Amino acid sequence: MLEIKDLHAEIDGKEILRGFNLTVPKGEVHAIMGPNGSGKSTLAYVLAGKEEYEVTRGSVTWDGKDLLAMSPAERSHAGVFLAFQYPMEIPGVASLTFLRAAMNAQRKAHGEGEISIPDFMRRVRTEAERLSISMDMLKRPVNTGYSGGEKKRHEVLQMALLQPTLCVLDETDSGLDIDAIRIAADGVNRLRSPDRAMVVITHYQRLLNYIVPDVVHVMAHGRILHSGGKELALELEETGYAAYRTEGA
Amino acid sequence: MTIHQTTIRPAVTPAEQRFLDLYAAVSGKLPGASSAAVRAWRDSAVDAFTMLGVPHRRVEEWKYTDLRTLMQEVHPLGGLSPKAADVSVEAAIGKSLAHLDAYRAVFVGGRFRPDLSTVQNAHGVTFEPLRQALEDDGASAQAIAKLTLRHRDVVAALSTAFATDGAILAVSPKARLEKPIHLIFISTDEKPALYALQHAISIGEEAEVSLVETHGAHQSQAISHTRLAIGAGASVKHVRLVAGEASKHLASAAVTLAERAHYEPLQMAVNGALVRAEAAIRFEGPNARCHYTGAMLLRGHSHADFTLVVDHDAPGCESRELVKAVLDGKSRGIFQGKVIVQRGAQKTDGKQMANALLLSDDAEFDSKPELEIFADDVVCGHGSTAGQLDQDMMFYLLARGIPEADARSLLIAAFVGEALDKIDNEALQEALNEEIAAWLAKDPKHA
Numbered sequence: 064m065l066e067i068k069d070l071h072a073e074i075d076g077k078e079i080l081r082g083f084n085l086t087v088p089k090g091e092v093h094a095i096m097g098p099n100g101s102g103k104s105t106l107a108y109v110l111a112g113k114e115e116y117e118v119t120r121g122s123v124t125w126d127g128k129d130l131l132a133m134s135p136a137e138r139s140h141a142g143v144f145l146a147f148q149y150p151m152e153i154p155g156v157a158s159l160t161f162l163r164a165a166m167n168a169q170r171k172a173h174g175e176g177e178i179s180i181p182d183f184m185r186r187v188r189t190e191a192e193r194l195s196i197s198m199d200m201l202k203r204p205v206n207t208g209y210s211g212g213e214k215k216r217h218e219v220l221q222m223a224l225l226q227p228t229l230c231v232l233d234e235t236d237s238g239l240d241i242d243a244i245r246i247a248a249d250g251v252n253r254l255r256s257p258d259r260a261m262v263v264i265t266h267y268q269r270l271l272n273y274i275v276p277d278v279v280h281v282m283a284h285g286r287i288l289h290s291g292g293k294e295l296a297l298e299l300e301e302t303g304y305a306a307y308r309t310e311g312a
Numbered sequence: 313m314t315i316h317q318t319t320i321r322p323a324v325t326p327a328e329q330r331f332l333d334l335y336a337a338v339s340g341k342l343p344g345a346s347s348a349a350v351r352a353w354r355d356s357a358v359d360a361f362t363m364l365g366v367p368h369r370r371v372e373e374w375k376y377t378d379l380r381t382l383m384q385e386v387h388p389l390g391g392l393s394p395k396a397a398d399v400s401v402e403a404a405i406g407k408s409l410a411h412l413d414a415y416r417a418v419f420v421g422g423r424f425r426p427d428l429s430t431v432q433n434a435h436g437v438t439f440e441p442l443r444q445a446l447e448d449d450g451a452s453a454q455a456i457a458k459l460t461l462r463h464r465d466v467v468a469a470l471s472t473a474f475a476t477d478g479a480i481l482a483v484s485p486k487a488r489l490e491k492p493i494h495l496i497f498i499s500t501d502e503k504p505a506l507y508a509l510q511h512a513i514s515i516g517e518e519a520e521v522s523l524v525e526t527h528g529a530h531q532s533q534a535i536s537h538t539r540l541a542i543g544a545g546a547s548v549k550h551v552r553l554v555a556g557e558a559s560k561h562l563a564s565a566a567v568t569l570a571e572r573a574h575y576e577p578l579q580m581a582v583n584g585a586l587v588r589a590e591a592a593i594r595f596e597g598p599n600a601r602c603h604y605t606g607a608m609l610l611r612g613h614s615h616a617d618f619t620l621v622v623d624h625d626a627p628g629c630e631s632r633e634l635v636k637a638v639l640d641g642k643s644r645g646i647f648q649g650k651v652i653v654q655r656g657a658q659k660t661d662g663k664q665m666a667n668a669l670l671l672s673d674d675a676e677f678d679s680k681p682e683l684e685i686f687a688d689d690v691v692c693g694h695g696s697t698a699g700q701l702d703q704d705m706m707f708y709l710l711a712r713g714i715p716e717a718d719a720r721s722l723l724i725a726a727f728v729g730e731a732l733d734k735i736d737n738e739a740l741q742e743a744l745n746e747e748i749a750a751w752l753a754k755d756p757k758h759a
Contacts, residue, residue, distance in 0.1 A: 111711045114703070139713030151708035155726025164722065165712035172713060204726075205708075221712065 064088045065229055065260050070121035071285075072109045079105040081285035083121070087278075089228070090257040094271055094296060095264045097282035098304035103264045104148060106282075107233040110262075111145040112138050125229055140172035144227030146218040148234040153205040158217065161205045162187060162224060169225055190223040194250050212243035219250035230254065230261045236270035248273030268300040283307040327366035327379070330386040332358070334506070335473055338389045343476060344446030349457035357461060357472035364466045373464070373590075376646040376678045377617040382586045383560065387533055390505030391422020391476030397500040401428060404498035404528040406750075408743035409553075414494035414524060421500045422476045422507040428496075431479075436487030436519075442478035442510055452480065456512070459539070462592060467564035471537035474508035478536075485516030485543065492522035492549075492737060499530035509536040517543035517570070522550075522737060529556020536563045544570040544597060551740065552589065555582040555747065557612060564590040571597025571626070578731065581608045581616040582747050590619040595629040595657070606635035607731035609751045610643035610675070617646040624657040624687075633664035636731045638724055639675035640755075650682040653690050660690040668698040669727050721752040 070083040079102045087093045097103050109116050110123065112135035123130045130138055153161065167177045178186075191201060194216045206214050215235055222230060232251065236244050251274050255261070263274055271279070271293065279295040280287045281304075288307055289295070324332065335358055344350030366383070367374035399420050402410040417439065418428035424441035426432065431439045445452040462468050479495060499507065515521055527534065542548050554561050561584060569575055581587045593602050606618045622631045637645040647666045668677035681694035701723055709719035725748055732748075735741040 111707075113707055134716075135707060135710035136713050136715050139711055145711055147708065147711075151705050153705050153708065153723070153726065155729050156722050161709070161712075161722070164709075164714050164718060168713040168715060168718070225712065 064126070065262070066122075066124045068122045070109070070123060071119045072105060072116050073119060074105070074116050078119070079285055080109065083286045085280065085287060087260045087262060089260050091277040092255065092261040092263060092274060094276035094279045095262060095282050095287075096266065096268070096279060096296060096299055098307065099266065101283045102285040103266075103282055104233055107145055107148075107231050107264055110138075110143060110231050111135060136168070139225075139227075140169060142228030144222055144225060144230050146215075146222060146230065146232040146235050148237060150206045150214045150218055152207045154207050156205050158201040158203060158205050159187065162201070162221065165221065166224055186224060190220055193253070194220050194223075195246055196220055211238040212240070215239055215243065215247050216250070219247050222254060223250060228259050230259065232261065232263045234265060235263070236265055236267065244270060245273060268296040271296045281307055324362065325365065325380075328362065331361065331366070331470065331473075334386055334389060338392065338474070341392050342474070343443040344449065344453055347446070347449040347453055347457070349454055350446050350449070353457040353459070354473050357469045360461055361466060361469040361473060364464060364469065367466055373619065373648070375680070376644070376648075377586070377588050377615070382615065383533065387504045387506045389474055389476070390499075390507050390532065394423075396423075396425060396427070397421060397502070399498060399500060401496060401498065405496060405526045405555075406743070406746070408739070408746050409526050412492070412494055412524065412739055412743060414492040415489070416494045416496060417479050417481075418496045418498070419477060419509065420498055421505065422509065424477050424479070431481075431493060434489065434493065436484045436489060437493065438482045440480045442475060442480055442512075445480055459512070462564070462566045465537070465564050465566070465590075465592070467535060467562045467588070467590065468537040468566070470535050470562075471508050471510045471564075474506065474535065475510040476508060478510040479513065481511070481513045483515045483519045483521050485518055487516060487519040487521070489521050492524045492740065494524045494526065496526050496528070497534065498528040499532050499534070501531045504531045504533070506533045506535065509534075511536065511538040513538065514541045515543055515546045515548055518545040519543065520547045523548060524740060525550075525552040527552070527554045527559070527561055529559055531558045533560045534562070538563070538565040540565060540567045542567065542569050542573040542575055545572040546570075547574040548576070549735075550575065550577040551580070551735070551744070552577065553580045553582070553744065553747065554584055554587050554589065557583045557585065557614065559584045560586040562586070562588045565592065567591060567593045568596050569594065569600040569602065569629075571599055573597070573600045575600075575602045576605075576734065577602075578605045578607070578735065579618055580606070580731070580744065580747075581610070581618075582751050583610055583612065583614045584616055585614065587614075587616040588619070589617070592621045592623065593631070594623040595626045595631075598626045599628045600626065601630045603632040603734070604634070605731045605734070606633070606637075606647060607728050608635075608637045608639070608645050609728060609748060610638070610645055611640035611756075612643060613641070614643040616644075617648070619646070619648040621650045621652065622662065624651070624653045624660045624662065627657050628659045629657065630661040631663070634731065635666040635679075636728045637666070637668040637677055638671065638728050639668060639677055640671040642672070642674045644676045644678070646678045646680075648680045648682070649694065650684070651692060653683075653685040653687050653692065655686045657687050658689040660687060660692065662690070662692040664694040666696040667727070669724065670698055670700055671724075717755065717757060720755065720757065724752060725749070
């Protein structure tokens, strides 16, 4: 279970998260929706451990473990995975090299030996095919020269290969057309399982047509203002975020 | 009024005196000492050296590499004794390079070692050790003695004065060598010595050749000068690797390209107490091309200076320079890139770029581009960047569970790896990647 209590976080002295509370049991998918600037991406980065964000108060535990005390790599080993809104381009590092390094790092952290190259290639091929990713693309440097859709599918590919237990998806739909959203969402849905929790951050409701959440939270001004079922997302699509923009400002 | 040069000769400083004393002590024992022509050749080089002096920071070409401070002693000249030391090439330069499938010319402690070499058997190549040529006092010695020095090239002057050996290599026109020619330079280091070599390489028209030079680690001082003449339409790839923390390596090369010739040098330095690799590349015929790449990986107090003078003296030629420098500790990396476009060299296309990755606050990168353009229809440009590891890229790798040290290594290898991209010999590329990996594995920041 993910438990976030009274989380306050700031960047460059500016407070972004202001008493954020959230509980996501395993097996559930929670959507976090909110207007631009509400702190959604900050939440994602704080969960993954990005250095520039300073947590000033509160706690985050995953499976009872204190995430805030861990380095980004340790969090990853503990099962945390952030699907980036803007995946980094890493020129000079072939995606296959990167994927193997990441998989081996996970295995090492769990006391397993390195994956053999044939096993690795087999797994990558299977998952890539499901996501309509070509092996040629994976021979190219990480995210370099990939289209917007390719970058997002590459994030889902990593998720499928690393099999995290806490998935945080930051605007996985942004910049994608409907077909691309469907492919990415199918990939995410395949990972839904009773021992996996997911936090899906999105500005628009449309992604939630494909990844149907158990709970929808509305976030503004650095905290959750309202929670409800999946129908809340549809309501927001109708009414917009105007009501939340003024509240608490 | 003409002033004779000797009247403005500067006072000889102790730095110069050490070389002059050494020359006085060894000149009678050098190969070719009995030949008047060879002696005159060496004496004139000593005169040139006396004029130039030991370069220091007020000499523009040596602005960042002050030999008066970096080379305060001159070791006894090595390579005079015919005693062949028992050496292992593999131990000296590593397994991958030692076993690179190539025609080898191995020099140990300033002398060619036929017993360790195979270059003699290469088809389409004639090879003669410089020592042999000078001692025979035949036609080749006479030809060598006529070679003139490159202007203001103090390394060439010292190499000429003291050379105990070298490679005289000629590749026949149209020859397509299926394997690289691998020049290997190692030292026995029983006692630190000064090693001086000089090479003359000519590539026949339309020939295709891959040259590899591996300069192994040593405690000594190595001085070398290479003349490389590339014939019309010929294509030459030339990798030079200088490795070793204690190595002191002073090299200069004078390269000429005839029309349509292609030259692709890759100069690489992996640490080094003092590495100076200078190349003067001159386009003598139209439509020739030179793509130079430099790569340096330095830490500790390493110092590497890549200095390049590209002289466009013919129209329609293309020059590209790319330098990738990874600098850690208190190391210092230098790239001086001068491009000259002579009056008749219209349609010249010259670009240079230097990128430095600074891994420590105490490391320093000096990049000095110079353009001297006397033609009006040319495209020339240069750029330089210096930065640290990209923290967003680091975070992306860390967030996937890759430990920090491995993430650093991946990013550093990717940065410098761009320099190795164009090597089409897989075994060679792999061997150079191993050098990079070995350097990364010694990262003090590795847990």
